[in-house]
Amino acid sequence: MKRLETKIGNVTLKNPLMPASGCFGFGHEMMERYDLNILGALVSKSVTQDLRKGNAGKRIAECEYGLLNSIGLQNPGVESFKKENKGLYNSLKIPKIVNVAGASEEEYLEVIRQLDTLQWIDIYELNVSCPNVDAGGMGIGQDKKALYQLIMKTKAVTNRPVWVKLSPNVTSIAEMAKICEKAGADALVVCNTFKGLRMNLQTGKPEIPRAVAGYSGPAIKPQALAMVYECAQAVSLPIVGVGGITNAEDVLEMLLAGASAVQIGTANLIHPDIMPEIIEALPHVLKKYGYTSVQDIYRKVKK
Amino acid sequence: MCLGQKKIADNIYEICFEKPKELKLKPGQFMMLKVDEKQCFLRRPFSFSEITEESFSIIYQVVGKGTQAMTKMRQGHIYEALLPLGNGFPIHLLRENQSILLVAGGLGYAPLMPVVDMLIEEKKSFSLILGVNNPKRLYGLDKKLDMDQVEVMYHPQTVLNAKLLKKEYQLVMACGPEGMYEALKPVFENHPSAYYSLEAPMACGTGLCSGCICKGKKVCVEGPVIHVKEYYQ
Numbered sequence: 001m002k003r004l005e006t007k008i009g010n011v012t013l014k015n016p017l018m019p020a021s022g023c024f025g026f027g028h029e030m031m032e033r034y035d036l037n038i039l040g041a042l043v044s045k046s047v048t049q050d051l052r053k054g055n056a057g058k059r060i061a062e063c064e065y066g067l068l069n070s071i072g073l074q075n076p077g078v079e080s081f082k083k084e085n086k087g088l089y090n091s092l093k094i095p096k097i098v099n100v101a102g103a104s105e106e107e108y109l110e111v112i113r114q115l116d117t118l119q120w121i122d123i124y125e126l127n128v129s130c131p132n133v134d135a136g137g138m139g140i141g142q143d144k145k146a147l148y149q150l151i152m153k154t155k156a157v158t159n160r161p162v163w164v165k166l167s168p169n170v171t172s173i174a175e176m177a178k179i180c181e182k183a184g185a186d187a188l189v190v191c192n193t194f195k196g197l198r199m200n201l202q203t204g205k206p207e208i209p210r211a212v213a214g215y216s217g218p219a220i221k222p223q224a225l226a227m228v229y230e231c232a233q234a235v236s237l238p239i240v241g242v243g244g245i246t247n248a249e250d251v252l253e254m255l256l257a258g259a260s261a262v263q264i265g266t267a268n269l270i271h272p273d274i275m276p277e278i279i280e281a282l283p284h285v286l287k288k289y290g291y292t293s294v295q296d297i298y299r300k301v302k303k
Numbered sequence: 304m305c306l307g308q309k310k311i312a313d314n315i316y317e318i319c320f321e322k323p324k325e326l327k328l329k330p331g332q333f334m335m336l337k338v339d340e341k342q343c344f345l346r347r348p349f350s351f352s353e354i355t356e357e358s359f360s361i362i363y364q365v366v367g368k369g370t371q372a373m374t375k376m377r378q379g380h381i382y383e384a385l386l387p388l389g390n391g392f393p394i395h396l397l398r399e400n401q402s403i404l405l406v407a408g409g410l411g412y413a414p415l416m417p418v419v420d421m422l423i424e425e426k427k428s429f430s431l432i433l434g435v436n437n438p439k440r441l442y443g444l445d446k447k448l449d450m451d452q453v454e455v456m457y458h459p460q461t462v463l464n465a466k467l468l469k470k471e472y473q474l475v476m477a478c479g480p481e482g483m484y485e486a487l488k489p490v491f492e493n494h495p496s497a498y499y500s501l502e503a504p505m506a507c508g509t510g511l512c513s514g515c516i517c518k519g520k521k522v523c524v525e526g527p528v529i530h531v532k533e534y535y536q
Binding site for chain 2: 022023024025028029030045053054058059060061062063064065066067069071074217268269270272
């Protein structure tokens with residue numbers, strides 16, 4: 001039975017579930033809990049050229065229905081990434097997606113050049129939407145020219161599929177999606193965290209030293225759905241929907257809005273078994289609402 | 304399942320939970336407890352204050368909406384938790400005839416209690432320094448311990464007294480706020496076998512989010528207990 005199978009461009013996924021970058025480490029933490037091969041794909045935490053220590057001070061703040069984070073792209077750098085993950089990634093039979101970030105266009109390209117010689121990576125996801133760094137990240141995703149240039153140049157240094165993870169913190173995400181399509185992106189990941197802020201009533205200061213941070217969790221689901229919907233209307237690129245998904249019904253809702261696959265982020269932090277549980281529940285939810293398969297939803301949505 | 308809850312001091316409570324026999328918990332390890340879902344989006348981290356064959360306990364102070372909601376946890380109700388998490392105190396380093404020092408700052412005594420219980424059971428002698436703001440706030444320790452081996456200090460800075468500097472301890476385990484560890488720096492900075500338990504705001508407790516970094520370590524999976532060398536690096 002291939003009821004859950006989906007396609008993102010030429011890449012076939014056995015189900016539409018994958019972790020959202022930054023909410024699943026590099027995969028090692030959960031591999032003892034469950035077999036990662038049950039997932040549709042694995043998505044790494046962001047990788048930069050050099051080691052990054054991330055942001056100082058408090059990095060998370062709880063909200064009523066979500067979470068503010070200001071991690072700041074902490075990662076060991078591309079060299080250590082290669083050494084530390086070769087074994088695990090080689091052992092997995094599912095597509096491996098590496099999320100790439102940088103402070104400059106050249107840093108993104110250099111990281112990809114260094115990864116491109118490895119056989120155990122399948123897809124790159126460009127992080128042009130991190131709200132928690134001073135240079136690069138969201139700055140690129142908010143700048144049409146910089147975004148276009150980065151995708152064009154990335155496509156020139158690799159033959160692998162390039163997915164672009166967009167920021168919702170723009171005037172029109174549909175316009176950004178069109179830029180990505182024009183520049184040759186293979187898929188869109190919609191979307192990263194929304195800008196958010198909490199003030200501490202005791203101190204009168206922001207909860208998080210950088211003040212504005214990235215907001216995620218069930219609270220942003222309707223907003224993420226709108227972003228996915230607008231992108232799906234604007235471009236014909238496949239879309240991976242992200243934002244506030246916590247159960248199989250949410251997955252169906254995201255697919256109906258125009259996504260071909262989904263990423264699960266914040267929900268992993270509260271329920272580490274959430275992805276296996278959703279994969280288990282998804283066929284029943286499809287059946288309940290009259291769909292024979294994930295591809296069946298896609299065909300009906302496109303009509 | 305919750306086996307009961309009691310108030311042990313002003314604003315401080317102890318909850319006991321049932322423990323399956325096969326579940327092995329180490330002193331210094333912790334759990335991520337699901338508190339009232341409507342009020343708390345994230346789970347809450349708690350170290351164990353007592354570990355027996357059939358049960359384990361936690362001690363908490365009411366500081367926010369999560370801990371406020373916890374005061375309503377009742378005997379017989381089922382609660383969800385991820386456990387055990389973290390590395391715990393280095394109890395494998397315990398030897399015969401060792402001079403052992405435990406340093407607790409305020410509620411930091413709670414995670415050290417399973418170590419105390421273990422030392423008492425194995426009839427090992429030890430010293431415990433408890434730093435408290437309020438001299439009356441002994442959390443019932445006076446009932447549990449032979450107070451000859453406990454030194455209570457009312458002002459954290461007095462931790463640096465001459466006595467502590469004079470005596471050599473072979474193994475030190477501490478749990479308290481950052482200020483306490485800073486105060487202990489001159490005494491233990493170069494100690495070969497001193498360990499601190501860390502605390503940080505935590506989202507997942509499982510190493511996924513990198514939200515709880517302290518001294519460059521993920522407190523949840525690389526801690527909460529680290530060697531002083533890593534703390535004062």
